[in-house]
Amino acid sequence: xxxxxxxxxxxxxxxxxxxxxxxxxxxxxxxxxxxxxxxxxxxxxxxxxxxxxxxxxxxxxxxxxxxxxxxxxxxxxxxxxxxxxxxxxxxxxxxxxxxxxxxxxxxxxxxxxxxxxxxxxxxxxxxxxxxxxxxxxxxxxxxxxxxxxxxxxxxxxxxxxxxxxxxxxxxxxxxxxxxxxxxxxxxxxxxxxxxxxxxxxxxxxxxxxxxxxxxxxxxxxxxxxxxxxxxxxxxxxxxxxxxxxxxxxxxxxxxxxxxxxxxxxxxxxxxxxxxxxxxxxxxxxxxxxxxxxxxxxxxxxxxxxxxxxxxxxxxxxxxxxxxxxxxxxxxxxxxxxxxxxxxxxxxxxxxxxxxxxxxxxxxxxxxxxxxxxxxxxxxxxxxxxxxxxxxxxxxxxxxxxxxxxxxxxxxxxxxxxxxxxxxxxxxxxxxxxxxxxxxxxxxxxxxxxxxxxxxxxxxxxxxxxxxxxxxxxxxxxxxxxxxxxxxxxxxxxxxxxxxxxxxxxxxxxxxxxxxxxxxxxxxxx
Amino acid sequence: xxxxxxxxxxxxxxxxxxxxxxxxxxxxxxxxxxxxxxxxxxxxxxxxxxxxxxxxxxxxxxxxxxxxxxxxxxxxxxxxxxxxxxxxxxxxxxxxxxxxxxxxxxxxxxxxxxxxxxxxxxxxxxxxxxxxxxxxxxxxxxxxxxxxxxxxxxxxxxxxxxxxxxxxxxxxxxxxxxxxxxxxxxxxxxxxxxxxxxxxxxxxxxxxxxxxxxxxxxxxxxxxxxxxxxxxxxxxxxxxxxxxxxxxxxxxx
Numbered sequence: 041x042x043x044x045x046x047x048x049x050x051x052x053x054x055x056x057x058x059x060x061x062x063x064x065x066x067x068x069x070x071x072x073x074x075x076x077x078x079x080x081x082x083x084x085x086x087x088x089x090x091x092x093x094x095x096x097x098x099x100x101x102x103x104x105x106x107x108x109x110x111x112x113x114x115x116x117x118x119x120x121x122x123x124x125x126x127x128x129x130x131x132x133x134x135x136x137x138x139x140x141x142x143x144x145x146x147x148x149x150x151x152x153x154x155x156x157x158x159x160x161x162x163x164x165x166x167x168x169x170x171x172x173x174x175x176x177x178x179x180x181x182x183x184x185x186x187x188x189x190x191x192x193x194x195x196x197x198x199x200x201x202x203x204x205x206x207x208x209x210x211x212x213x214x215x216x217x218x219x220x221x222x223x224x225x226x227x228x229x230x231x232x233x234x235x236x237x238x239x240x241x242x243x244x245x246x247x248x249x250x251x252x253x254x255x256x257x258x259x260x261x262x263x264x265x266x267x268x269x270x271x272x273x274x275x276x277x278x279x280x281x282x283x284x285x286x287x288x289x290x291x292x293x294x295x296x297x298x299x300x301x302x303x304x305x306x307x308x309x310x311x312x313x314x315x316x317x318x319x320x321x322x323x324x325x326x327x328x329x330x331x332x333x334x335x336x337x338x339x340x341x342x343x344x345x346x347x348x349x350x351x352x353x354x355x356x357x358x359x360x361x362x363x364x365x366x367x368x369x370x371x372x373x374x375x376x377x378x379x380x381x382x383x384x385x386x387x388x389x390x391x392x393x394x395x396x397x398x399x400x401x402x403x404x405x406x407x408x409x410x411x412x413x414x415x416x417x418x419x420x421x422x423x424x425x426x427x428x429x430x431x432x433x434x435x436x437x438x439x440x441x442x443x444x445x446x447x448x449x450x451x452x453x454x455x456x457x458x459x460x461x462x463x464x465x466x467x468x469x470x471x472x473x474x475x476x477x478x479x480x481x482x483x484x485x486x487x488x489x490x491x492x493x494x495x496x497x498x499x500x501x502x503x504x505x506x507x508x509x510x511x512x513x514x515x516x517x518x519x520x521x522x523x524x525x526x527x528x529x530x531x532x533x534x535x536x537x538x539x540x541x542x543x544x545x546x547x548x549x550x551x552x553x554x555x556x557x558x559x560x561x562x563x564x565x
Numbered sequence: 566x567x568x569x570x571x572x573x574x575x576x577x578x579x580x581x582x583x584x585x586x587x588x589x590x591x592x593x594x595x596x597x598x599x600x601x602x603x604x605x606x607x608x609x610x611x612x613x614x615x616x617x618x619x620x621x622x623x624x625x626x627x628x629x630x631x632x633x634x635x636x637x638x639x640x641x642x643x644x645x646x647x648x649x650x651x652x653x654x655x656x657x658x659x660x661x662x663x664x665x666x667x668x669x670x671x672x673x674x675x676x677x678x679x680x681x682x683x684x685x686x687x688x689x690x691x692x693x694x695x696x697x698x699x700x701x702x703x704x705x706x707x708x709x710x711x712x713x714x715x716x717x718x719x720x721x722x723x724x725x726x727x728x729x730x731x732x733x734x735x736x737x738x739x740x741x742x743x744x745x746x747x748x749x750x751x752x753x754x755x756x757x758x759x760x761x762x763x764x765x766x767x768x769x770x771x772x773x774x775x776x777x778x779x780x781x782x783x784x785x786x787x788x789x790x791x792x793x794x795x796x797x798x799x800x801x802x803x804x805x806x807x808x809x810x811x812x813x814x815x816x817x818x
Contacts, residue, residue: 099755108759408742412759446753448746448760449617451713468655471619472662479622492615496623499578499609500630509582528792538754542761543789546583553581553588557604 079172080436081381086174086204087233088381088435090419093442098413110245111414118239118405121351122456129347138340140460143396146331147386153298153331154377160301164363166373171325173380178209180376181290181323185215188321188372190287196305196312197221198292199399200325200378202234202421206290217290218282220311222275229256235415235423237401238349243414246271279311289319289370293326294398295341296375299334302362303375306345306355316359322370327378329386329395341398344458348400381434390469394429396459401426403453403463409446418443425453429466437474444470487535506554513548570690571601573638575631575652575679577645577781578610584781590808590815591644591682594697597808598690607634611643612659613651618748621659628656632671640689641679644804645780646711649681654714681711682804683720683779693723699809700730703801704773706764706787708780709742721779721803728806734771738763745786761790768798779803 081088090097101107126132146153158168171177185193193210195201195217207217207228219228226241227234230252234240241249250266257278264274291312295304303324305312316322332338346355364373385395404410404424415423420431420440428447432440444467453463478486485493498508515529528544531537539545551559572595576588595602612627631652635641643649653676660669686692705725711717725733744750744760751757764787768776776791776798778784788800801815809815 095753095755098753102755102759408744408760409753409756413756444619445749446756448709448742448744448749448757450709450742450746452709452740452742455713465654465658468617468619471617472621473619475619476622488618489620492618492620492623496615496620496626499612500626502607502609505578505609512582528789530793535751538751539789541754542758542793543750543786544792545789546785548583549585551585553576553585554604554606556585556589558606561604 078384078387078436079379079381080384080439081203081434082173082175083435083439085178085209086380087202087421088431089439090417092419094413094417094419094446095442097417097419098446101414101417102412104414106245106248107243107414108412110243111411113245114239114242115405115411118351122348122402122405125347125351125353129343135340135344136458136460139344139398139458140393140396142332142337142340143398143459144393146333147329147392147395149333150328150331150386153333154328156298157296157301157331158377160299161303161363161373161375162301164301165365166301166363166375169374169376171376171378171380174204174378177204177325177376177378177380178206181206181325182209182213182215184321184323184374185210185288185290186213188288190215190321192216192218192282192286193288193290193323194218194220194282194286194315194319195224196289196291196307196315197224197240198290198325199237199421200292200327201290203327204325204378204380206325218279218286220279220282220315221307222272222309222311225275225279226252229253233416234421236404237399237422237424237426238404239401243416283311283314283318286315286319288321288323289315290323290325291316293324293330294345295338296326296331297333297335297338298331300362302335302360304338304361305357305359306342307357307359308350308352308355310357313357313359316361317369319370321372321374322361323374323376325376325378327380328382329397345398345400348398348402348456348458381436384436385430385433388433391429391433391466393459393461394426394433394466396461397426397430398459399426400458402456402458406452406456407447408450408452409448413446418446425463425467426461429461429463429470432470432474437470437477441474444474506552509552509554513550515548516550569599569601571603571639572685573603573605573635573641575608575611575635575641575643575645575648576604577643577648579781579785580644583785584802587644587781587802587804590802590804591642593808593813594682594686594695594804595642597696598686598692600690603638605634605638611648611651611656613648613655614747616651616655616659621662624659625663625665628659628672629665629668631656632668632675635679636671636675639678640685641675642682642685643679644682644802645782646681646708646715646717647780647782649679649684650710650714652676652679681715681717681779683711683717683724684715686724686807687720694727695724695807697727697731697807697809698729698811699806699815701775702732702734702771702773703775703777703806704734704736704768704771705739705803706736706743706768706776706778706783707739708778708783711779712740717779724803724807725777728809729811731806734773736771736776737767739767741767743783743787745783747782750786757786758790761786765790765794765796769796774798775806776800777803777806 223241236242246266410424612624615624656672657669744757784800
């Protein structure tokens with residue numbers, strides 16, 4: 041399964057770790073290439089690719105009635121909470137505009153701002169590591185943990201470490217990682233996969249969680265009920281020991297402030313605060329796009345994120361830390377900056393704003409496709425509308441080719457996005473990229489490409505189009521013998537059979553509009 | 566507005582071929598309100614299905630054809646939120662993708678004069694009571710592209726509320742997509758059907774006899790489901806309701 045870095049034409053990370061600082065401070069290091077080479081997240085490592093296409097994976101999820109009920113209930117609840125707290129902010133649209141502007145500006149200056157962040161983190165006593173991809177990031181973190189001599193780590197919920205499959209990499213090195221976020225713990229105990237950015241166990245209801253805890257938590261009260269407070273209490277008891285004994289904490293980051301070198305984690309449960317403050321060593325893995333230029337910029341995002349994400353006015357815990365402080369908190373701090381395909385996203389002008397995402401998951405909660413198919417159908421740790429544009433861009437579109445089509449383009453995601461990412465337009469852009477890539481690589485065009493080209497040729501000329509309309513009226517004959525409802529067709533051949541599996545099709549009328557116009561109004565215009 | 570407004574009808578390829586009554590109804594409403602309606606016969610398709618399925622290269626001749634056919638008119642009106650959405654938000658993007666900046670600018674100029682029917686009636690003609698009569702119980706599905714791409718808001722509802730005899734019933738979760746999504750309905754038929762089931766269930770809870778919308782494509786989807794299940798609820802385009810009068814009721818014209 042796994043592809044060693046050497047096979048991908050790269051040196052061992054240990055060598056790169058010794059490189060001079062000035063060589064490391066670039067997203068695409070100088071000397072590596074003169075041309076903008078697109079480097080995607082490597083295959084064989086991480087959780088960005090599924091085993092089956094979206095339509096195939098969705099089929100199973102759609103048939104799972106318990107899952108449908110859990111998702112329907114949970115997304116409706118968060119959706120309503122968000123709408124309520126967003127509705128009470130008078131300048132919400134201005135905040136969204138500001139959020140977009142700050143992120144656009146950040147992406148335009150990303151290399152420079154990252155170098156500034158590195159300098160400020162280093163000056164405050166932290167150590168910055170640059171990881172080109174998941175393999176490198178996993179190797180760096182594994183080495184750092186091994187150097188502490190510890191065999192276990194406590195983790196703050198983090199999308200970046202899920203993306204690179206860090207827990208699996210640590211396990212391979214004999215290091216046990218304990219997820220401390222409640223939902224992430226549920227996923228880990230169940231040997232499951234996260235299905236939501238904010239609520240990774242959204243696909244489970246509390247009865248299922250009670251059963252899981254009763255089965256897997258050591259020393260759990262056999263009388264444990266499915267009361268949320270009781271479930272949280274059981275998890276808290278289990279986790280408390282870990283917090284007090286762990287020597288190493290691993291986190292992601294919601295934000296990094298370039299001009300101060302400050303990192304930030306925003307959370308609800310307080311588990312993050314403990315992981316960030318109790319261990320001796322703290323390792324933070326952060327996607328290179330999680331940057332804001334200045335401290336003041338946090339003001340905008342700390343208003344946008346909680347309301348969009350959990351539907352709260354303010355999240356209970358906002359942790360901010362800058363380097364290390366003697367006698368207070370971790371005495372060793374490492375920041376791993378992860379590319380893993382992000383530079384490729386940055387290079388695409390039409391897809392770039394995908395990197396503006398602050399992982400609030402509002403788009404998942406309003407997406408009618410996500411609500412029905414669930415997060416696992418997307419095959420990536422980034423599900424829903426944002427996942428449908430982010431995952432294919434990180435991996436290269438051929439590895440997630442069905443995701444840009446996993447949307448009706450209804451636009452509900454764009455409407456709620458706190459940084460105004462035009463997800464429908466990027467979906468359409470990625471579909472075009474996919475079709476163009478197929479055009480270049482396939483010797484024989486797909487049936488769809490042939491029919492689209494034929495339709496284009498036909499429709500490029502009104503007289504050809506009219507002849508085709510006349511021919512299509514042969515469809516009036518379809519199914520007529522079997523169906524007394526003369527206005528409807530119950531069964532169509534070929535790919536259109538997928539339509540008539542659940543929907544009647546209209547029978548073509550005796551006369552098209554243009555024929556009526558010509559007959560009724562005489563001359564053509 | 567000075568003189569008689571001259572309107573070019575973009576009937577849409579779907580209404581032209583499968584739902585000609587929607588085109589006829591659009592003509593009837595506009596003419597009743599004093600417009601001169603022109604049907605440029607060179608029109609075919611706006612290219613939306615190509616664009617939204619990834620075939621922008623194949624859509625380019627259709628974008629060019631649309632611009633050449635319609636750019637001589639002061640106003641273009643279509644009985645479709647999604648076709649107007651494509652004209653307004655996608656045509657210039659397609660032209661620019663293939664380096665045709667001149668076409669992109671022409672497309673942008675034309676897009677600014679292209680209206681979805683309810684927008685034209687309410688915003689340009691300034692009318693909400695179009696003199697229609699439709700003695701039926703109706704629920705309205707606002708359609709995603711009308712709602713979110715064009716931002717037509719409650720214009721269609723304002724038009725429906727002014728229709729004589731019409732009883733409007735609110736559709737629960739109206740703003741949620743019906744699951745059509747163009748080729749999505751075929752490529753992701755299972756998810757599409759699951760969304761359709763919820764939309765149909767919402768329509769049925771209203772007790773309405775008619776589900777109306779401003780897009781023949783969404784109506785073809787919702788109507789195809791309602792008819793398959795023999796629900797006894799029919800789908801009717803907004804234009805047909807607005808065209809309906811006591812003298813010439815809808816479906817009789």
